[in-house]
Amino acid sequence: xxxxxxxxxxxxxxxxxxxxxxxxxxxxxxxxxxxxxxxxxxxxxxxxxxxxxxxxxxxxxxxxxxxxxxxxxxxxxxxxxxxxxxxxxxxxxxxxxxxxxxxxxxxxxxxxxxxxxxxxxxxxxxxxxxxxxxxxxxxxxxxxxxxxxxxxxxxxxxxxxxxxxxxxxxxxxxxxxxxxxxxxxxxxxxxxxxxxxxxxxxxxxxxxxxxxxxxxxxxxxxxxxxxxxxxxxxxxxxxxxxxxxxxxxxxxxxxxxxxxxxxxxxxxxxxxxxxxxxxxxxxxxxxxxxxxxxxxxxxxxxxxxxxxxxxxxxxxxxxxxxxxxxxxxxxxxxxxxxxxxxxxxxxxxxxxxxxxxxxxxxxxxxxxxxxxxxxxxxxxxxxxxxxxxxxxxxxxxxxxxxxxxxxxxxxx
DNA sequence: AAAAAAC
Numbered sequence: 001x002x003x004x005x006x007x008x009x010x011x012x013x014x015x016x017x018x019x020x021x022x023x024x025x026x027x028x029x030x031x032x033x034x035x036x037x038x039x040x041x042x043x044x045x046x047x048x049x050x051x052x053x054x055x056x057x058x059x060x061x062x063x064x065x066x067x068x069x070x071x072x073x074x075x076x077x078x079x080x081x082x083x084x085x086x087x088x089x090x091x092x093x094x095x096x097x098x099x100x101x102x103x104x105x106x107x108x109x110x111x112x113x114x115x116x117x118x119x120x121x122x123x124x125x126x127x128x129x130x131x132x133x134x135x136x137x138x139x140x141x142x143x144x145x146x147x148x149x150x151x152x153x154x155x156x157x158x159x160x161x162x163x164x165x166x167x168x169x170x171x172x173x174x175x176x177x178x179x180x181x182x183x184x185x186x187x188x189x190x191x192x193x194x195x196x197x198x199x200x201x202x203x204x205x206x207x208x209x210x211x212x213x214x215x216x217x218x219x220x221x222x223x224x225x226x227x228x229x230x231x232x233x234x235x236x237x238x239x240x241x242x243x244x245x246x247x248x249x250x251x252x253x254x255x256x257x258x259x260x261x262x263x264x265x266x267x268x269x270x271x272x273x274x275x276x277x278x279x280x281x282x283x284x285x286x287x288x289x290x291x292x293x294x295x296x297x298x299x300x301x302x303x304x305x306x307x308x309x310x311x312x313x314x315x316x317x318x319x320x321x322x323x324x325x326x327x328x329x330x331x332x333x334x335x336x337x338x339x340x341x342x343x344x345x346x347x348x349x350x351x352x353x354x355x356x357x358x359x360x361x362x363x364x365x366x367x368x369x370x371x372x373x374x375x376x377x378x379x380x381x382x383x384x385x386x387x388x389x390x391x392x393x394x395x396x397x398x399x400x401x402x403x404x405x406x407x408x409x410x411x412x
Numbered sequence: 413a414a415a416a417a418a419c
Contacts, residue, residue: 082415082416111419112417132416132418136418138418138419166416166417256414256415278415279415279417304414330415
């Protein structure tokens with residue numbers, strides 16, 4: 001089925017093909033007609049399934065009409081939760097839009113870089129603004145743009161933008177948007193409580209939920225390795241050496257900025273081309289690391305959840321959870337950095353005595369049960385499993401309710 | 413002992 005049969009112009013269909021979208025993915029096939037007819041949408045589809053194209057293509061087509069109007073007004077606002085994602089989404093929209101006979105102006109704004117060029121780029125208006133919330137509010141306070149003519153709002157990684165950390169900023173932006181706008185919410189994950197909140201913002205929404213099937217599911221092989229927490233860096237080094245030829249690029253997730261620095265430094269000291277990536281780096285350094293990782297100048301990037309969502313790195317065969325993510329939702333986004341656009345992927349999670357219960361919860365949320373693998377030379381010590389006093393660290397033993405109560409009492 | 417997002 002071609003893109004044109006969904007109602008897209010031949011120009012856009014060609015632009016999509018040039019970006020590697022030859023035929024619509026399931027989420028694109030379902031979302032594009034809905035967006036073109038002007039309905040609100042809540043779309044939940046797996047990582048790497050082409051969500052940017054799913055909103056970008058119809059958005060560009062709709063904006064093409066009336067693009068010649070002067071003065072230009074911001075007609076579409078795309079909000080994203082990280083600066084890197086803003087840059088990436090802006091790039092995709094620009095590539096897709098370059099094929100249109102009527103050129104659209106796309107402004108990309110985010111923090112950490114000087115504001116003046118962004119103010120200049122908004123002078124005379126823009127058709128689409130792609131933004132992180134903080135910098136957008138800053139620009140609004142300085143009257144660098146108006147949102148009164150926005151007729152389409154896109155929330156990319158919508159569940160993230162709707163959660164507590166962003167709610168104040170998001171509400172301030174929403175208050176400035178016209179009431180009659182079209183709202184498009186996209187994410188790979190929509191926890192029920194976030195769906196309820198989204199429901200209060202959407203007007204009679206169409207829900208598109210692309211069920212994972214054998215045909216469209218990202219082919220991510222998930223593995224869990226049991227290891228003593230203290231031996232994780234050593235194990236990581238071992239695995240990297242062992243897979244020197246087949247792991248061309250590796251993204252390692254850790255829990256804190258400090259750990260990202262520390263682990264990357266340890267690897268680097270051992271002759272591995274590894275570098276940290278997190279929010280305490282300057283924006284210049286962040287942009288550089290990501291570009292160099294994509295170029296192949298770094299073999300390993302050790303990152304916080306800064307890189308967990310949305311970031312598209314082609315040919316990333318492996319993601320490693322050195323520390324487990326805080327939630328099952330974060331796990332889905334993290335491992336979704338690999339196995340994108342039909343490529344195979346491998347996600348390896350390190351589990352130690354203290355994180356075993358948490359890993360079980362993550363598996364349960366996904367309806368999975370993964371075997372615990374042990375790597376020779378890195379067998380966890382039996383004594384290091386205090387949570388299961390009866391079994392003494394027997395593989396696969398589920399902690400009893402009593403154990404959990406005991407653990408909860410200990411931690412409070 | 414969380415990360416991210418504006419200055």
